[in-house]
Amino acid sequence: MVSRRVRLPNGQKFTASEDFAGIIFKSTNNALPEWTITVAAQNASTAPLTPEPPAVDSERSSKRHCFGTLYTPTLENDSLYISSVSAQNAEFMAPVSTQELALMLYTSLYWYFQQPAPRKTTNPKAAHSTPIAGKPLGEWRVTIPRQGCLEDPEVMAELESMGLVSSMDSTVGIDEAAGWDNMFVTQRMFWQLPESLFLQSSRRHAYPPALMYIRTNGILHPVRPKPPRMGEAFYHRFVPSIGEFISFRVASTSPQPVRYTGPRESSVLVNDHLRAMSDMQLIKRWMAKPRVKEFWGDYTDDFLPVALKTPGSIPVIGLWDGVPFGFFQVYWVKEDILGQHVGGAVADGFDRGLHVFIGEDWARGRVPQWLSSLAHWCFTSENRTMSVCLEPRVDNARFLKRLEENGFYRERQVTFPHKQSWMFWPLSTGIPPTEYSTARAKMGASETCPVDHKAMAAAKPASPSADVCPVDHKAAKPASPSADVCPVDHTAREAWLKQARAASAAAEAAAPSAPAAPSTAASSTAATHRKSWSATLWSYVPFTTSSAPTPPPAPPARRGSALGVDREISTIPRASPATDGQGPVRAGPSNHEVETGADPVSGNWIYPSEKMFFDAMKRKGLDARANDMKTVVPIHNAVNERAWQEIKEWEAPYLAASKCAGPKLHSFAGLSTQLTPRARFNSLLGYQTPFDRHDWVVDRCGQTIDYVIDFYPGKPKPNGMPSFYLDVRPKLNSWEGVKMRFLRGIGVY
Numbered sequence: 001m002v003s004r005r006v007r008l009p010n011g012q013k014f015t016a017s018e019d020f021a022g023i024i025f026k027s028t029n030n031a032l033p034e035w036t037i038t039v040a041a042q043n044a045s046t047a048p049l050t051p052e053p054p055a056v057d058s059e060r061s062s063k064r065h066c067f068g069t070l071y072t073p074t075l076e077n078d079s080l081y082i083s084s085v086s087a088q089n090a091e092f093m094a095p096v097s098t099q100e101l102a103l104m105l106y107t108s109l110y111w112y113f114q115q116p117a118p119r120k121t122t123n124p125k126a127a128h129s130t131p132i133a134g135k136p137l138g139e140w141r142v143t144i145p146r147q148g149c150l151e152d153p154e155v156m157a158e159l160e161s162m163g164l165v166s167s168m169d170s171t172v173g174i175d176e177a178a179g180w181d182n183m184f185v186t187q188r189m190f191w192q193l194p195e196s197l198f199l200q201s202s203r204r205h206a207y208p209p210a211l212m213y214i215r216t217n218g219i220l221h222p223v224r225p226k227p228p229r230m231g232e233a234f235y236h237r238f239v240p241s242i243g244e245f246i247s248f249r250v251a252s253t254s255p256q257p258v259r260y261t262g263p264r265e266s267s268v269l270v271n272d273h274l275r276a277m278s279d280m281q282l283i284k285r286w287m288a289k290p291r292v293k294e295f296w297g298d299y300t301d302d303f304l305p306v307a308l309k310t311p312g313s314i315p316v317i318g319l320w321d322g323v324p325f326g327f328f329q330v331y332w333v334k335e336d337i338l339g340q341h342v343g344g345a346v347a348d349g350f351d352r353g354l355h356v357f358i359g360e361d362w363a364r365g366r367v368p369q370w371l372s373s374l375a376h377w378c379f380t381s382e383n384r385t386m387s388v389c390l391e392p393r394v395d396n397a398r399f400l401k402r403l404e405e406n407g408f409y410r411e412r413q414v415t416f417p418h419k420q421s422w423m424f425w426p427l428s429t430g431i432p433p434t435e436y437s438t439a440r441a442k443m444g445a446s447e448t449c450p451v452d453h454k455a456m457a458a459a460k461p462a463s464p465s466a467d468v469c470p471v472d473h474k475a476a477k478p479a480s481p482s483a484d485v486c487p488v489d490h491t492a493r494e495a496w497l498k499q500a501r502a503a504s505a506a507a508e509a510a511a512p513s514a515p516a517a518p519s520t521a522a523s524s525t526a527a528t529h530r531k532s533w534s535a536t537l538w539s540y541v542p543f544t545t546s547s548a549p550t551p552p553p554a555p556p557a558r559r560g561s562a563l564g565v566d567r568e569i570s571t572i573p574r575a576s577p578a579t580d581g582q583g584p585v586r587a588g589p590s591n592h593e594v595e596t597g598a599d600p601v602s603g604n605w606i607y608p609s610e611k612m613f614f615d616a617m618k619r620k621g622l623d624a625r626a627n628d629m630k631t632v633v634p635i636h637n638a639v640n641e642r643a644w645q646e647i648k649e650w651e652a653p654y655l656a657a658s659k660c661a662g663p664k665l666h667s668f669a670g671l672s673t674q675l676t677p678r679a680r681f682n683s684l685l686g687y688q689t690p691f692d693r694h695d696w697v698v699d700r701c702g703q704t705i706d707y708v709i710d711f712y713p714g715k716p717k718p719n720g721m722p723s724f725y726l727d728v729r730p731k732l733n734s735w736e737g738v739k740m741r742f743l744r745g746i747g748v749y
Contacts, residue, residue, distance in 0.1 A: 006111045007238035010199040011245070011263025016111050022083055025107060032100060034086040037108045038148065041074045075118040075138045080108065083148040098158045101149060105164060106198040112142060113187050140187040146180050156180035162197055163189075194380045208383060216311055221334040222349045225382075227314045231258045235377045238265065239369050244321040246373050248328070251279045251315040253304055260322035270641060271323045271362065271571050273602035279317055280304055282324050285601060286359025289566070295396055296357055312336060318363075318370055325363035328374065329355035338391055341414050342423065350384040353391065361568050367402045375426075391421040563611040563626055568637055570605045572644045574598040575664035575699035605665060607637045639724055643694070643709050646728040650707075650740065651700060653749040660701035668696045678727070679710050688712065690727070705740075706731040 006014040006025070013028040022036040082104055085096050122138040144165050146156055153176065159165045165183035173179045212223045228234045233249040245263045252258050257276055269275075274282065280301075286292055287299040307315040312332040317324050331354075333339045333347040354374060358364050375388045391414055392399045400422060404410075408424040599606055608616070610629035613636070617624035644665070651663045672692045675683070683689045690710035698705045708731050714723030730737035743749045 004111070006107060006114075007245075007263070007265070008107065008110065008199060009195045009236045009238070009263075011236065012199070014107055014111075023108075023111075025104070025111075032104060032107075033096070035082055035104050035149075036084045036086070037080055038083040039078060039080050039112070041077045042079060042143075073112065073115050073118050073140070073142070075120065075122065076141050078141075079143040079145050080112060081145050081147045081150050082108070085149060096149065098155055101155060102159055102162055102164060103198050105144070105150075105159065106193075106195075109142070109164075109185060109190055113140075113190055117187075141184050142186075144183040144185060146183075153180045156183055159183070163193055164198075191376075192380060192383075216335040217340070219335045219340060221312075221332065221339075224312055224332060230254070230308065233260075233262050234381075235373065236262050237373055237376075238263070239373075242320070242366065242369060246369060247319040247322065248316050248374065248377065249319070251283075251304055251308070251317050251327070253280065253308065254278060255280070258317075260319065262319075262322060264321045266321055269571075270321075270645075271360070273569070273571060273599075273604055274324050274360070275322065277324075277601070279324075281601065282317070282359065283327055286327060286357065289359065291566075292357045292359065295393055316374075320363060320366075323360075325360040326356065326358040326370070330374065330378065331355070333389060337416065338389075338414065338423075341416065342412075348386055350382055350386065352378040352382075352385055352388045354388060356390075361566060368406050371406055387425060390424045392424070394420045394422055563609070563614055563629055565609045565611050567609045567612075568607045569599045569602060570607055570637070570644075571641060572605045573603055573662065573664040574605045575666040607640075608633070639711070639726070642724075643696075643726055643728055646726060647696070647698060647707055650728070650730065650744075651698070651705075654700065654740075658701055664699045666697040666699045666704060668694055670694055676708055676710055695731075703736070705736060706733055 004016045006016055008014075012031050014032075015026050015028065017024050017026070019036075022038045024034060024036050025032075026034050082101065085104070117140060120137045120139070121132060121135050123135060127135045144150065144156075144159075146153065150156060150159075156165065157180065160167065160183065165185055166189065167179065167183050169179050171179070209223075209225075213220050214223055215221075228250050230250050230252040231254065233247055235248040236245055238245050244265050247260075247262050249258065255278055257278055260275065277285070283304060284299045287296055287303075304315060307313060307329060310331075312335050314330045316328040316330055318326045318328060330352060333351040333353045334349050336353060338353055339347040354371075378385050378388050390403060390408065392403070394400075394413065400410075403424050407427050409427050410422045411425050412423050414421045414423050598604060610626075610633050613633050614624055614626055614629050648663060655662060670692065671694070674693060675689065676693060679690050679693070690712050692711040694709040694711070696707045696709065698707055708729060710727040712725040712727065714725045730740045732738055732741065740749070
């Protein structure tokens with residue numbers, strides 16, 4: 001039996017498991033009773049190119065049920081209906097309301113349209129001799145028959161009024177029930193549905209208000225609806241390629257942090273210090289970064305208030321699992337300064353525009369996810385919106401390239417009083433639903449855009465971008481399945497590994513024989529614990545400490561290496577005079593390589609920049625290459641974050657009743673050449689030795705606890721991402737450490 005979890009945009013989760021009766025959906029929080037759907041494929045005249053397997057029973061050759069682990073939808077021949085609803089209480093079950101049935105069907109279709117998409121190429125009799133490249137294309141469609149719990153024609157009528165199902169029969173007919181027999185849903189129709197119709201209220205489909213016009217700055221444009229309030233979240237969606245929920249909310253001028261109450265996939269709080277910052281602090285922090293400041297200028301205290309008071313503009317904070325990562329502006333093009341410069345012939349009355357900067361370095365590289373999600377909201381929040389544009393500055397080469405990689409094209413240059421910009425519109429391509437592009441690309445699936453641009457194109461003549469979608473399918477090819485998942489360039493990592501292994505083998509072959517050492521058990525074990533390239537990576541001390549010896553001057557980095565100098569702020573609080581109020585705070589920028597203390601805003605340790613990491617490895621006489629730093633530094637930071645999360649799990653039971661802020665890291669040391677007693681004992685039993693060891697001293701509300709961390713290489717993940725096993729535990733050098741180990745060993749904590 002195969003089970004798959006379905007995550008709805010409002011955070012509700014369902015498990016879909018296959019059974020002989022059909023596909024069973026269960027709510028993880030009892031939001032709905034358990035229900036079963038039947039999915040079947042029926043033969044049709046327009047057959048796909050992929051032949052169907054022969055039917056087992058000739059009497060059932062006209063219908064085959066598609067259950068099992070190899071279920072693959074057909075292009076136009078599938079039917080899906082709710083066959084039964086199970087009672088949560090065996091003695092009593094209230095009738096299922098139409099709204100509940102609508103949510104069940106919506107969830108079932110949400111699962112269905114995430115399956116591997118069928119080929120669009122069809123093979124009708126009329127095109128029998130046509131080459132494959134020229135055969136007609138179909139559209140992914142599923143029939144919703146009037147069977148099971150959907151047998152009542154009034155239920156079908158309700159579902160149609162919500163926009164969930166449609167009918168190709170536009171006749172009145174003489175049989176009142178016959179017109180509802182075979183309703184259907186297409187993939188493009190489904191992704192255009194506002195999920196609020198099914199997840200937030202029981203109201204029917206909300207039609208747009210009557211079209212009225214007003215003037216703003218001399219520009220005639222439609223009357224706009226009131227935007228969401230400050231701090232209000234207006235979009236949530238789970239992104240499988242990232243494994244997190246993306247959310248957007250309106251920015252707020254409140255001096256207090258905006259509390260996040262939306263869905264979250266991970267229970268581990270990463271970059272948690274960002275949640276404790278107000279929006280004004282976040283924007284100030286982000287605009288202080290050189291790469292943002294270059295295109296947005298200096299931060300001013302009236303930046304956010306002015307944006308909130310600008311007509312037709314919504315300042316937005318983007319979040320991954322509730323952690324802020326960037327700033328956006330969503331505006332109506334018609335009355336914006338852009339619309340004034342390009343004219344009404346180019347900008348339609350409901351076209352939207354976007355401004356953007358990504359403040360957090362860890363969130364960079366996720367352009368397909370946040371860009372298509374913002375576009376998805378623009379299209380579903382206003383059905384008359386037919387395109388979304390951007391106008392970055394002409395010298396912003398990196399962002400221009402990202403837009404072209406993700407389905408946009410340069411239409412023209414626009415001269416503003418303050419900048420020269422390229423105007424980007426979406427290309428006319430069929431694309432997958434925004435958040436499933438990478439996940440489906442790994443399975444070789446091709447999907448379509450969640451917005452039916454072709455259906456809306458007729459309403460916008462002379463516009464080359466009316467049927468355009470903001471995601472580039474070429475960017476979601478299986479050739480780079482993890483490009484938008486992990487910050488590590490795995491292609492470069494593999495090349496680096498090959499070079500490092502070759503260099504290591506050559507060095508060992510050329511090295512002279514060392515004199516024999518005394519034959520003791522300890523020296524024998526140490527001899528087998530060679531320092532590999534991984535040990536070189538992890539033994540580098542990630543932060544500068546006062547107790548470390550002063551190293552010799554670092555050799556200069558090679559020219560042309562373009563080593564980064566930006567430093568990522570960790571989630572690890574630092575227990576030091578600079579952060580606990582017992583001493584002065586060092587002045588200086590928190591993300592500059594001359595700052596060796598804690599971040600003055602969050603009080604957290606700061607990871608080294610690429611240049612600092614490279615210089616440190618050179619000082620140690622290691623064969624470091626500048627191009628490797630883009631791979632090494634993210635791995636180094638990620639593993640340290642993972643180690644800290646495990647330490648927090650150890651400390652959590654002892655801080656439950658405490659009023660202090662939580663554990664802090666006081667100091668640490670890398671001891672890659674010294675095996676712990678546990679590692680030495682395991683090696684005698686034939687187990688692999690760890691490639692590195694760290695000793696961390698943790699401050700628990702004034703009490704110091706010593707921890708030891710053994711790092712082991714794990715099996716590579718199926719997607720090629722590196723895997724590590726961390727054995728984190730308190731040392732047995734104190735009664736507190738003994739107590740902690742004992743209580744966990746007996747299952748108390």
